[in-house]
Amino acid sequence: MTTEPALYPSERLTQVTEAVRVKGIDVLLLSPGPDLRYVTGYDAKQLERLTCLAVPAQGDPFLLVPQLELRAAQASPAGDLELDMVTWGETENPFGIIKKAMGDPHYVALSDRMWALHVLQFAAIFPTASQHLASAVLSPLRIRKSAAEVAALKEAGDAIDRVHAGVPNWLRAGLTERQVGAKIAEAILAEGHVQVDFVIVGSGPNAASPHHEVSDRVIEHGDVVVVDIGGTMPSGYCSDCTRTYAVGTPPDDFTKYFDVLYTAQEAATVGVRPGVTAESVDRTARRIIDDAGYGEWFIHRTGHGIGLESHEDPYIVEGNTTPLQPGMAFSIEPGIYPGPHGARIEDIVVCTETGYQRMNNAPRELVIV
Structure with missing residues (x-):
């Protein structure tokens, strides 16, 4: 076995x-x-x-x-x-x-x-x-993970964190998204996954397409790049983590909304605790982004459950009045996608008896390579 x-x-x-x-x-x-x-x-x-x-x-x-x-x-x-x-x-x-x-x-x-x-x-x-x-x-x-399942998700989170730690070594101007994605896919397997579930390398305008995956677009100096990656571990449990990178100095307008996004993702995460509803976590992130004037470009739910599937209950979205309970595991991944570029930050979080535990601990700040 x-x-x-x-x-x-x-x-x-x-x-x-x-x-x-x-x-x-x-x-x-x-x-x-x-x-x-x-x-x-x-x-x-x-x-x-x-x-x-x-x-x-x-x-x-x-x-x-x-x-x-x-x-x-x-x-x-x-x-x-x-x-x-x-x-x-x-x-x-x-x-x-x-x-x-x-x-x-x-x-x-x-x-x-x-x-x-x-x-x-x-x-x-x-x-x-x-x-x-x-x-x-x-x-x-x-929907409620056991201690063994949480441990499996943490193992998956640690593995995908190690992959993100290597992304700055592979992300370079002059390479295509597909070339960078191939290196990332190799690393997902090398870090202990048995299956690559998805690799998103969205550069420049492609960063504004949340599920872009990869293309033959050549990454350019000054590009913002969204890297969303995940796989399945031998346990059957999944990883999923998004970080945003910049190749050289990013545009000024991007830096402004990335700071808003960082604040929204952090606020939604620290608000997780038993008894709050799934939709309230979504509202926390959305309110911060709305108040900063970027609401029209936050075009998806704040998160999805994860376990033996990359997407499962509970969904962190308006209309889901399910109260969070210890053992529930889900992503918190607000994004802002105005068009010339875009950004997303994603961690897997588990609701605990007293609050939350992150399954991902790679730096959430913008990484400039």
């Missing part, structure tokens, strides 16, 4: 079964993805061959796996659970096996990211069942 057992405790399956009952769901069906990994620790391959964890409200859960994937399933943390593994061969119908075991349920919850290929076949074998999202059952559990 590649992860600490505490990340995927055996009692989690019991907790999920109880949540299925409380929600009035007849059966929860999880295909490969973050939900299946959360419940069992099994990072199954997403294939046309069906792998599916069935958690009925009544009866014992079981994991349906293709015969050729059985050894992988047994070698995963799922192999340490008291969980029946049912295999199927190449000429068998896996949906028929689940149909036989489940009968005719009225309410079925399916993985949010289940392929339509499988969703439609479940609809066919359960024609009278209403389908629901698995997140209705799992999000209330996944």
Whole structure:
């Protein structure tokens, strides 16, 4: 196994079964993805061959796996659970096996990211069942991280901080965004991630496009460069951190709003504590940026949850009245994007019993290279 057992405790399956009952769901069906990994620790391959964890409200859960994937399933943390593994061969119908075991349920919850290929076949074998999202059952559990999960997020945060520490070595006038991005991607893996999830190197006007990624634009002297990077660790938990750089002396108008952004990001972070709402954190950052006259250029939410997915609950946005609770992990990443350039500062933060803990501690100030 590649992860600490505490990340995927055996009692989690019991907790999920109880949540299925409380929600009035007849059966929860999880295909490969973050939900299946959360419940069992099994990072199954997403294939046309069906792998599916069935958690009925009544009866014992079981994991349906293709015969050729059985050894992988047994070698995963799922192999340490008291969980029946049912295999199927190449000429068998896996949906028929689940149909036989489940009968005719009225309410079925399916993985949010289940392929339509499988969703439609479940609809066919359960024609009278209403389908629901698995997140209705799992999000209330996944939204609060355990101590082991927080430790995994801190490990991820430290790793991506080390990558940002190297960015000034690779960010140079005359190189393209793509060339710099390739160096960063190599470093993400070298610093312990098993997967590069995204690399954004937005220079000059591209810094005003929050999800720009990379292009063949040549970085010029005087450019502002937004670098937003993240990956997945062996634990399954994700990193995500944004810093803003300048190649040489930045424009005067940029410096003015970057100082506002820095203040807004810091204020939103220190305002995190149990009981405050997700939207109130967004309002804190937005109010500072609005009052300084840059509100029209803050064009996205302040943050998103993070864990086994880069984006998950809770979302730090107006309208989300969810009170923050200890263990909730999310980004705080206000940005200002007026057009000729732009800026964003992002840290992952965990709500604690008394306030907050940053998962990222690389310098937040503008780095001039």
